[in-house]
Amino acid sequence: MSDAALQQPSARDDARQEADEDRIVVENAYKIFGGNPDEAYRLLGEGKTKDQIFRETGATVAVQDASFTVKSGEVFVIMGLSGSGKSTMVRMLNRLIDPTFGTVSINGQNITAMNRKALIDLRRRDMSMVFQSFALMPHQTVLENAAFGLTVSGRDKADREARALEALEAVGLGQNARSYPSELSGGMKQRVGLARALANDPPVLLMDEAFSALDPLIRTEMQDELIRLQREHRRTIVFISHDLDEAMRIGDRIAIMQDGRFVQIDTPDKIVSEPANDYVRSFFRNVDVTQVFKAGDIADPGVQPGDGVTEISADASLDEVLSIVSNADGPAPVTGEDGKRLGAISKTALLKTFDKSR
Template identity: 55%
Template sequence: MQSGKIEVRNLYKVFGGKTAEVMRLLRAGERKDEVFRRTGAVVGVNDVSFSVQAGEIFVLMGLSGSGKSTLIRLINRLLEPSAGQILLDGQDLTRLTPRQLVALRRRDMSMVFQSFALMPHRTVLDNAAFGLEIAGVARKAREARALEVLEQVGLAPFAGKHPHELSGGMQQRVGLVRALAVNPSLMLMDEAFSALDPLKRAEMQDLLLQLQREQRRTIVFVSHDLEEALRIGSRIAIMEGGRLVQVGSPREIIERPADDYVRDFFKSVDTSRYLQAKDLIEAASPSRVDGAPHVAPSCSLSDVLQRLLGQTEPLLVRDDDGRCLGVITPSSVLNKLSQHRLSAAAHH
């Protein structure tokens, strides 16, 4: 398998001492609750291994106490691991000295928290440039870079304002700008949008996806919001009791949940929204292929419906080589949707 931007290998975090005894119990297969009963120690992360590829948004999900926020704090070593390795571009972060770690955070790693953590006495521009200031960048250069990123998120006109003059959504944008201004290849985002109302949260998700299309950073994003994870995640990792239960694309996890915990997690989601053109094909071949409207097999259900609106002829589904895989009609979409919902109801 190709190596990732981040490689996490057999990572553990134990709170409350007795680490050696706790590790022995965990490696013998004991669960978090039993370990706590026998030792009084809390298991934050239990033998977690995964890889994050460059340029993807990797979402960590789980119920409260599942270990997702502990895990993201281990990755940037705000917390020290009890055992295991964290590699960033092949460099083992668990072996870095405090000075090397500070240099890495200034140069290549940014973190965005739920709280905006802006400095009230500083302007938007100064807040946005703060990471660069800490890194020793000269005032003129850091202000130019911060202004460039403020421009990207539509906040340049507010550069001279103070945080209290901005809405919550705008404050969170400034927090995002501050993280982006240092031009990190890795961003860690812990419940970054959860303090916002639903409309502002959707706006920030749109902004993140837009910036990601343009800049292709590697992002590890902690969320407890299912819709958010499905919307922004390239892949999703589901955690329970400190363990990693399943990793996969939104589609893979919805279609093939690893266990009942994962299945229950997604039971409130209308999974038909994640159907693609290849799922909606009728077997019949069209009589006329040349010049007929067509879509790619991965085209989303909403895009397919948009294309079908006001159209009298079927849509062709063509693969990358131009071969026709079949056709989509309004009736084929209705048939597939009803089959899908019957199947989903049977599973629940």
């Protein structure tokens, strides 16, 4: 949507600003495919591995005992190796895949107990999903593709086209509204997919490997676009990725899955500096912290800045911080976009951050 439209207040917008609100709550969720799920569940309780359970029952344990919350306005990244269960997990959040056991709640509503009509209403009203494949209809214009969800919802033509055009403008494609998918590059097609998801102004956005099919340069551009949109109009986003740099760049928190389990859920800096196990450590070994963290990530509110030390923006890179604190007489003060003091960074704390990632 246009920048102005994205910033117009509404009841839904007010709800999004309640940062402490749990937008998504998952409790003890399991997904077991095939075989005998009850028997597979019993064997899990006995400590059997998913490979042992498959050999004994033919059942595949895709997700086991998943419990987590996603706050309103948070970008929650789920990552793991292929087969770890991350794509199954995100599809359980809108019941494209039904959990075998456990519950999923969106906006305080237990969607695992919803009937089909209520579930469809919730999907249309409160959430959208962006897939890796563009899934655009070649015979429809970019505008018609962006308006597809609104068309299905029964919105009148004038309303859906106005909203779709606003969404296209938000992703930089307003001038391409009358074009067809065949006339677009891969990055532009994925922007149409994102616009289609944004058109109904969903509080929750689910993105499954949404940028992984793009070449590196376009992928970075799409990450920039998502960060920009999120800065202007905070949604609750669950983003599935296998790319470490992407996860560290866009995620407020990162959840690491291994064999269907969440083995660590934490902020990017905590995961790098305090990995839960060797599996997590292997993901983040040799991460270049100067490309991951900003000054605001490591500012300590309990540290007093030195006299006359240059003020640092929360968005400053660690290289910039290092150049300032190396020769400064005391810790450097860090301020946010609103000018509020976030804390300070000492040379000792900065060097410790570098050392922990090695």
